[in-house]
Amino acid sequence: MNVGIDKISFFVPPYYIDMTELAQVRNVDPGKYMIGIGQSEMAIGPSSQDIVTYAANAANKILTDEDKKAIDLVIVGTESSFDESKASAVILHRLLGIQDFARSFEIKEACYGATAGLEAAKNHISRHPESKALVIAADIARYGLNNGGEPTQGAGAVAMLISSQPKILALSDDTINLTQDIYDFWRPTGHAYPLVDGPLSNETYINSFNKVYNRYSKEYQESFGDFAALAFHIPYTKMGKKALQSVLPQASEQDATRLLERYDESITYSRRVGNLYTGSLYLGLISLLENSTALKAGDKLGLFSYGSGAVSQFFTGILQSGYEKHLLKDYHQALLLQRTKLTISAYEKMFNEYVDYNKTTTFNDELPFSIAKIEDNIRFYHN
């Protein structure tokens, strides 16, 4: 039986900044952000929008009434949770109108959470092929203003419907996982921003990719020639490229050229959005599928998921016949085009917006599924 991604979509907040402008205000050579880090634009959202609003908007685009009746598992992967107890998946379950007899929960392991969710969903659908599962990666990547991590922020969500008749990507059972207890990026309870050892996170990411990819090739006797493309977790677009380049000396020139070309197609959207934390790998996958004309049904894709701390996984999938007809390319491109560009001072103001969740606050946001009101520390959403 094939189990995998039946539908997939992303949603990002309706505002962004230009990275050249940010560099100028921060007295940094724009080449550092545009080329060294590899980011052109960065998504930013107001305080009337949160991971639930991004997740609901992403999922609502792909779900039909029939899907909502068949879904019995809702998983959110996030590291931007706003509640230590109640899962955002429970709120989403209601907002999206999914039938009552479903299991809903949230998974945390830095940027790896959604991949853990995908694995759980795959196992569930393998045992219950008549069901469907909704896996959402939703995050607001924040490092603070005026620091090394600032150009690698972003926000948004990716929603995936998992079924036993996947129209886009059938996931294989061949995976390699790796866990290493490393403090490269962590956010102790109560901290608004993560603590980051940037160079260590870069180094751990690259080492982890080498370890899981090489073990995968050995265990499953596959090499670069078997992959039409490799998709990476993309905290910033240069990161995945560094990891890919670190293994390419083992590849033929033809394989290296192909994988680098596909990599460039996979970063088209991330370059304009920034970091989605758990969603970054899947935004990269959408970008690859929607921007590559070289891929075809039957092609094998390799996916590298990385969550600081650190957990990583290399897994694979096969593109399904007619997959391109089920992508939402026009919608996604319009979503990016229709955003409003903010000046750097407007971005800083939005970034610093303070909301006292202990006080009743109402918002006037036109975005579907935005926060309407906060009362008694409960967020009420427009839907």
Ligand code: COA
């Ligand atoms: N033109 C072109 N490139 C330039 C440049 C210029 N004018 N100025 C600098 N660069 C290049 C640097 O050479 C470097 O390239 P390299 O990595 O290939 O050597 C790159 O820009 C970044 O410069 P660096 O000085 O290393 O940046 P930084 O100290 O500000 O830190 C991060 C970069 C990514 C570590 C930092 O943004 C961060 O901590 N991000 C959050 C953590 C993260 O995303 N980790 C990734 C793994 S999950």
